[in-house]
Amino acid sequence: MKIGAQLYTLRDYCKTLEDFSETLKKVADIGYTTVQVSGTCAYEADWLAEQLKNTGLTCGITHFSYDRILNDTEKTIADHKTFGCKYIGVGSMPGWNKGIDKFLEEAVVPAQKIHDAGCQFMYHNHAFEYENKIADGRNFMQVLSDTFTADQMGFTLDTYWVKYGGADVIEEIARLKGRLPVVHFKDMFVNENGDRLMSWVGGGNALDFEKIVPAFEEAGTELAYIEQDNCNGENPFDCLKKSYEYLKTLGLN
Numbered sequence: 001m002k003i004g005a006q007l008y009t010l011r012d013y014c015k016t017l018e019d020f021s022e023t024l025k026k027v028a029d030i031g032y033t034t035v036q037v038s039g040t041c042a043y044e045a046d047w048l049a050e051q052l053k054n055t056g057l058t059c060g061i062t063h064f065s066y067d068r069i070l071n072d073t074e075k076t077i078a079d080h081k082t083f084g085c086k087y088i089g090v091g092s093m094p095g096w097n098k099g100i101d102k103f104l105e106e107a108v109v110p111a112q113k114i115h116d117a118g119c120q121f122m123y124h125n126h127a128f129e130y131e132n133k134i135a136d137g138r139n140f141m142q143v144l145s146d147t148f149t150a151d152q153m154g155f156t157l158d159t160y161w162v163k164y165g166g167a168d169v170i171e172e173i174a175r176l177k178g179r180l181p182v183v184h185f186k187d188m189f190v191n192e193n194g195d196r197l198m199s200w201v202g203g204g205n206a207l208d209f210e211k212i213v214p215a216f217e218e219a220g221t222e223l224a225y226i227e228q229d230n231c232n233g234e235n236p237f238d239c240l241k242k243s244y245e246y247l248k249t250l251g252l253n
Contacts, residue, residue: 001217003244003252004034004060006184006227009236011039021051028055030241031253036182036225038063038091045082052083060223061087061122061156061182066094069121073110077117087182087223088114089122089156093140096128100140104147111152122182124156130165141167145176154179158227159207160186164196169207170215177219184227185209185243198230200239202246213250224252 005027007014014020020040027035037048037059052059062085068076069090080088093103111121129140138146144153155176162169173180187204189197201209216224226243228236247253 001213001221001252002034002223003032003185003247004036004223004225005030005032005240005244006036006038006225008036008039008063009226009228009231009240013236014040016041017043017047024051024055024057026237027240028057030237030244032057032240032244033253034058034060034223034225036061036063036089036227037085038089045079049083059083059085061085061089061225063089063091063124066090069110069114070106073113076110077114077119080119081117086118087120087122087154087156089124089182091124092126093123093129096132096140100132100134100143104143108148108152111148115151120154120181121152122154122156124184125158125165126161127165130162130167141172145179150179154181156182156184156225158184158186159212160184160188160198163188163207169212173212173215173219180216180219180221182223182225183216183221185212185224185247186227186229187243197232198228200228200231200234200246201226201243202249203242209247210250213247213252 010023013023035057114121133139159169162172185201187199187201188206189199189204190206228239231239
């Protein structure tokens with residue numbers, strides 16, 4: 001399993017193409033060899049391919065525009081193939097607070113097209129998928145995994161949000177075994193007031209990555225991207241470096 005940097009962590013440093021390019025160089029300098037492209041300014045596929053080549057990085061997955069995935073599927077696939085990215089991800093479920101049915105109905109078509117083209121549609125969870133249930137008692141994550149086949153949907157399981165949503169991370173990894181090629185490592189620090197803060201990986205106190213890492217490896221995970229939406233005043237490059245250094249002690253790189 002290879003670790004990478006989720007660029008959403010560095011979104012404030014990717015607002016222009018010039019800054020985006022410089023950020024990729026800094027990420028490579030830390031030691032990362034792969035990135036997830038998410039939360040950046042607009043870019044052309046050829047431009048990104050060139051930047052990745054120049055820095056020696058790969059892009060393993062994106063969080064891409066759901067509207068483009070849905071309504072411009074062929075171009076979405078072509079763009080990802082241009083910059084060598086197999087996994088086409090959506091960062092959340094549009095309109096989830098109005099129910100899950102619309103997403104279940106409409107996403108299956110592009111998901112199947114993406115699979116047929118040799119790529120994989122990936123869904124990234126937050127807490128609401130565990131906190132919300134349908135009439136039969138299944139939570140949204142269970143409904144998603146029951147409705148979509150493994151060919152149609154993989155899961156970019158986010159460790160922090162699984163915990164935040166009240167589920168057991170290890171149990172959820174086992175439940176989704178074989179459907180977790182790409183995941184998010186995000187740590188949680190619970191302070192004295194009970195606030196659940198995002199932390200660099202290894203800096204938290206609510207998740208046991210010494211158990212989480214081998215569980216993902218057993219589940220067949222290929223890529224684990226470090227994501228920290230909120231660095232709580234710390235420099236996000238420093239946070240990514242601390243996560244990288246900690247995970248190296250667990251045998252990852």
